[in-house]
Amino acid sequence: MKKIYLAIIICFSSLMVIGQTYYPLSSGAFTQNWTSASLITTNNDWTGVPSIIGYLGQNLPAGIGTTAGTNPQTIITPSAAANDINVTANQSTPNTLTSGGVVEFDGIPNPTVAFQGSGTSDAPHLIIYLNTTTVNNITVQYNLRDIDGSTDNSIQPVALQYRIGNTGNFTNIPAAYVADASTGPSLATLVTPVSITLPPACDNQPQVELRIITSNASGNDEFIGVDDINIFSGTLASCTEPTAQPNNLVFGTVTSNSISATFTATTADKYLVVRSTNNTLSASPVDGTAYSNGTLLGGGVVIYTGATAAFTDNGLSANTTYYYFVFALNDATCSGGPNYFTTSPLQSSTSTLPIPGCTTPAAPTALILNPANTSISGSFATASATKYLVIISTSTPLTVSPSNGTVYTNGQPLGNGTIVSYSTGLNFTATGLTVSTQYYIYVYSSNENCTGQPFYSSLSLNGNTTTTNNSTGIPAGYYDGAANLSCAPLKNALNTIITNGQTALTYSTIDDVQMPIVDTIRNDAGNGPIIWDIYSNNNNGVEPFVFSSAQDVNGGFCVGGLGGSTEGSCWNKEHTFPRSWFKITAGGSTYTQPTEADLFVVRATDKVINGQRSNFPYSVVSGATTYQFPANASSYPGVPTLDKLGNSTNAAITGTGFEPNDAVKGDIARGYFYIVTRYQSNISNWVTTNGPATEVDQVLDGTTNSGTYPSLLIPYLTMLYNWHLADPVDAKEMNRNNLVYSQQNNRNPFVDHPEYAALMFQCTGVVPVTIIDFVGTNNKDNVLLNWYATQETSFKNYVVERSVDGRNFYKIGTVEGRNLANYSFTDDKLPNTQTVYYRLQLLDIDGRSKFSKIVAVKLNNNFSNAIVYPNPTLDNKLTIRLNETLNSNSVLQIVDVTGRLLQQQTGCVFWM
Numbered sequence: 001m002k003k004i005y006l007a008i009i010i011c012f013s014s015l016m017v018i019g020q021t022y023y024p025l026s027s028g029a030f031t032q033n034w035t036s037a038s039l040i041t042t043n044n045d046w047t048g049v050p051s052i053i054g055y056l057g058q059n060l061p062a063g064i065g066t067t068a069g070t071n072p073q074t075i076i077t078p079s080a081a082a083n084d085i086n087v088t089a090n091q092s093t094p095n096t097l098t099s100g101g102v103v104e105f106d107g108i109p110n111p112t113v114a115f116q117g118s119g120t121s122d123a124p125h126l127i128i129y130l131n132t133t134t135v136n137n138i139t140v141q142y143n144l145r146d147i148d149g150s151t152d153n154s155i156q157p158v159a160l161q162y163r164i165g166n167t168g169n170f171t172n173i174p175a176a177y178v179a180d181a182s183t184g185p186s187l188a189t190l191v192t193p194v195s196i197t198l199p200p201a202c203d204n205q206p207q208v209e210l211r212i213i214t215s216n217a218s219g220n221d222e223f224i225g226v227d228d229i230n231i232f233s234g235t236l237a238s239c240t241e242p243t244a245q246p247n248n249l250v251f252g253t254v255t256s257n258s259i260s261a262t263f264t265a266t267t268a269d270k271y272l273v274v275r276s277t278n279n280t281l282s283a284s285p286v287d288g289t290a291y292s293n294g295t296l297l298g299g300g301v302v303i304y305t306g307a308t309a310a311f312t313d314n315g316l317s318a319n320t321t322y323y324y325f326v327f328a329l330n331d332a333t334c335s336g337g338p339n340y341f342t343t344s345p346l347q348s349s350t351s352t353l354p355i356p357g358c359t360t361p362a363a364p365t366a367l368i369l370n371p372a373n374t375s376i377s378g379s380f381a382t383a384s385a386t387k388y389l390v391i392i393s394t395s396t397p398l399t400v401s402p403s404n405g406t407v408y409t410n411g412q413p414l415g416n417g418t419i420v421s422y423s424t425g426l427n428f429t430a431t432g433l434t435v436s437t438q439y440y441i442y443v444y445s446s447n448e449n450c451t452g453q454p455f456y457s458s459l460s461l462n463g464n465t466t467t468t469n470n471s472t473g474i475p476a477g478y479y480d481g482a483a484n485l486s487c488a489p490l491k492n493a494l495n496t497i498i499t500n501g502q503t504a505l506t507y508s509t510i511d512d513v514q515m516p517i518v519d520t521i522r523n524d525a526g527n528g529p530i531i532w533d534i535y536s537n538n539n540n541g542v543e544p545f546v547f548s549s550a551q552d553v554n555g556g557f558c559v560g561g562l563g564g565s566t567e568g569s570c571w572n573k574e575h576t577f578p579r580s581w582f583k584i585t586a587g588g589s590t591y592t593q594p595t596e597a598d599l600f601v602v603r604a605t606d607k608v609i610n611g612q613r614s615n616f617p618y619s620v621v622s623g624a625t626t627y628q629f630p631a632n633a634s635s636y637p638g639v640p641t642l643d644k645l646g647n648s649t650n651a652a653i654t655g656t657g658f659e660p661n662d663a664v665k666g667d668i669a670r671g672y673f674y675i676v677t678r679y680q681s682n683i684s685n686w687v688t689t690n691g692p693a694t695e696v697d698q699v700l701d702g703t704t705n706s707g708t709y710p711s712l713l714i715p716y717l718t719m720l721y722n723w724h725l726a727d728p729v730d731a732k733e734m735n736r737n738n739l740v741y742s743q744q745n746n747r748n749p750f751v752d753h754p755e756y757a758a759l760m761f762q763c764t765g766v767v768p769v770t771i772i773d774f775v776g777t778n779n780k781d782n783v784l785l786n787w788y789a790t791q792e793t794s795f796k797n798y799v800v801e802r803s804v805d806g807r808n809f810y811k812i813g814t815v816e817g818r819n820l821a822n823y824s825f826t827d828d829k830l831p832n833t834q835t836v837y838y839r840l841q842l843l844d845i846d847g848r849s850k851f852s853k854i855v856a857v858k859l860n861n862n863f864s865n866a867i868v869y870p871n872p873t874l875d876n877k878l879t880i881r882l883n884e885t886l887n888s889n890s891v892l893q894i895v896d897v898t899g900r901l902l903q904q905q906t907g908c909v910f911w912m
Helices: 052-058 487-499 607-613 662-678 680-690 714-726 731-744 755-764
Strands: 030-032 065-068 085-089 101-106 111-116 125-131 138-146 155-164 171-179 191-197 208-214 223-233 247-254 259-264 270-276 300-306 310-313 321-330 339-351 365-371 376-381 387-393 417-423 427-430 438-447 461-466 520-522 529-531 571-575 602-606 621-629 643-648 656-659 771-778 783-789 795-803 810-816 822-827 835-844 849-851 855-858 866-869 879-882 889-895 901-908
Touching: 125 223, 155 191, 247 339, 259 321, 259 339, 300 310, 365 438, 365 461, 376 387, 376 438, 376 461, 387 427, 417 427, 417 438, 427 731, 487 662, 487 680, 487 755, 571 607, 602 607, 607 621, 607 643, 621 656, 662 680, 662 714, 662 731, 662 755, 714 755, 755 771, 771 835, 771 855, 783 835, 795 822, 810 822
Parallel strands: 065 085
Antiparallel strands: 030 223, 085 125, 101 111, 111 223, 125 208, 138 191, 138 223, 155 171, 155 208, 247 259, 259 310, 270 300, 270 321, 321 339, 365 376, 376 427, 387 417, 387 438, 438 461, 520 529, 571 602, 621 643, 643 656, 771 783, 783 822, 795 810, 795 835, 835 849, 835 855, 866 879, 889 901
């Protein structure tokens, strides 16, 4: 489970201080600006960050220490340098935001340390250690930046706290706040300066600890950056102007769209770099004004502000001359800054390279096609090209080849073919096809980022295949290994079937590639595609809103540029089995693979509802709700309550549960049956690693049979099994199962064979006696009934009932329940009717009962060629007319609707 923003999770319950150095303020002001020297600079986001400990530990500024809480990770002892900031951490997970985190952010325009509130008293924070023995009247200054820049307009509290010594509670100093950005990711455009004088209690103390901490905000918690920290005694002097500009601007790597450069620093705190296409600027930076990247200045644009004497400028036009102006500035340990030196800025120019001419790439190779009923998925090997164009047709050859310089879009016709995809990917899926139809596939490679782009290969990689006509989409023999099995042996067999050959997908790209394929359904009108959000999709009425697979320019799959602050504005990836539940190591950032990107685990959901669900287990809830969608009947007229948070009624769950709408409870249950079957060997470790601090230990049984069977706690299994029965498999779920198979090459057995759930769990005592299958066979002189049952608990017998019209049934026999897997009954007193109907009444010891499905059997000895009238008869006269001669001895029987014989006549009949 995750929120939309990327982060590193931090959870802790107490502070551990190891050999900290308390900075003596008498020696000067404490400063920390988080310059790029402290950062791993290969990323401008958090992708690939291994952990908070490893990340900060590899490139710590002098004197920066990290410790951990009650469950320590690596401890890095602070160096002898004085300025000591402690980043307290317990758990760390890259690319995930759950309940708060701290991360060093290599962003625009400056590096910073960012953290997010969790709503707890020990939320992520920074600790600063001071020795104020000889000073008083202490001022603390820092800048707060709204890093994530979403647009829900929430207010994120950021408090400054203190305590004397290294034990006891922290005391709040009046809080500082940063408001959310109004439009789009700001990164640094919204900066709130904070300047607070510490209370007299902090004066003349050998140990003062300051804590900068966030608390929970309404809606989605924000990522708050803390930067430019200055702590000083007395009055801070005004910022002075640097005395010299930097020099020796040297350009490094230059491409058709980027320029990097270095210069020689001077005695200044930072540098402002402006880029222009003119060789002069019409204005200089103004003292006291902080410029963020992208700000227009003097006919140019600010592209960098920082302490490092280097920059890289991206997104440029090819074959263009750019002029760069570098200004020195002071803004550290002083007030009124920044103060710029505007005389004769360092200046130089260079030109981006022209776009090279396009060359014709080679065709791709090794085409593999996998047909299904209405789709064909395929893959191929790279041709060292930029992109690949896939075309499908029902005829060959392709009458029109792709034209150089033309970019094609999905669904666009091209000659006798249709464009399937044009992307960098080496796989594709063509959907909406006709069963039992031969299709021809053509794959062209292309080169882009060159003159005349795109340039297509002169030859295509070709192949053909025929779509299947399988009513279920199940490959022949797929479940042969599970035949005639039940209980744990069936679970083990299914584990082998769905594990072997599974294709591991990539978590970072499934929402761009695979999820739009498997989670796209038709809208209610049937005339357009929408994303199937299992939480907000209204299965039986008007939709509150719909999502598409198109991603907006800011990412996040948001609608209309909104930031996901309200329901209906964004969809994202939801782990139905929360992501934090399948960590491999306690507090670590490693997840069981391929669980993280398994499409049977990950579903498309509304961002806000996803955030509200958080890591709460699914359950049936009662009483007052802490959240529900829609919030009330007027929010979305005609839309019932689809999801809600409240007190769980399941005996296994303590506290809050999340109840999805009834129309997807079966889908979710079958998803969980898949998870505990596919990943059964991991369950013990998941519970041991992540419980009992997380809800996973309230759902999974990691002890019985080492977690492999039944894998779910009995109260939770009971609830899921009931959901499975109440919400049976439908066409939408079957279609998604087939599409997931086309992407990751395994299936959900409990969608293909819903009866597997009863067979697999019948040995747990959870499953009431259930008829898994009930069939009748015409043996000419009799009908043989066979049925297959789950384990019988407090069960008495089966009452066999028969009908000649499918409506009115009467008892014809009884079979005692003996806890068998299969039963049979022979009906050898058949009525003369065209079709006979059977059903079973399942009778418990306590007298409660239920009925099986109805089975119809067509008989051979019936008057299918007779006309009987009038029916019913009013005057005891009945006419029977045959349309053809009967050439053998026959028996005429007249029975009433209860099966009672009224009249019988035997003889050889030759009526015409």
